[in-house]
Amino acid sequence: xxxKIPKNQAAFLPNKTYPIHHGREYYLASLDVFHQLHCxxxxxxxxxxxxxxxxxxxxxxxxxxxxxxxxIDEIRQxxxxxxxxxxxxxxxxxxxxxxxxxQAHRCRNFDKLRDWVxxxxxxxxxxxxxxxxxxxxxxxxxx
Numbered sequence: 001x002x003x004k005i006p007k008n009q010a011a012f013l014p015n016k017t018y019p020i021h022h023g024r025e026y027y028l029a030s031l032d033v034f035h036q037l038h039c040x041x042x043x044x045x046x047x048x049x050x051x052x053x054x055x056x057x058x059x060x061x062x063x064x065x066x067x068x069x070x071x072i073d074e075i076r077q078x079x080x081x082x083x084x085x086x087x088x089x090x091x092x093x094x095x096x097x098x099x100x101x102x103q104a105h106r107c108r109n110f111d112k113l114r115d116w117v118x119x120x121x122x123x124x125x126x127x128x129x130x131x132x133x134x135x136x137x138x139x140x141x142x143x
Contacts (some may be wrong), residue, residue: 005030009027015087017089018134019090019132020122030087036079040076095131096129
């Protein structure tokens, strides 16, 4: 889920984000938790072949499917419980915006977080390959 935050809020983020190229009063944000859930549900599930997974450990032909489903649901629950709120950052090396796995993480209330993001949804996709300079202080404002 891509959303927008005003510049005065972006100034307080611990990790720098960047302006939306078609509206510089707002900054682009995407929380890692939604990217992680997208990766898990959209890409990981279709590639897990349950025929071979754990087959050597179980005699029950359905145990592998049940076990994989259980494990994936455990990962899903963990992502929701941990709900990373790190924003994506501009990478000079790659010339695009992306998430960094080395950022600090903190637990959140997922339902409140999801509602907060939905209230700030952007109307259309912002081109993440367009660098937009800005004057936000970095490191961030600490008060």
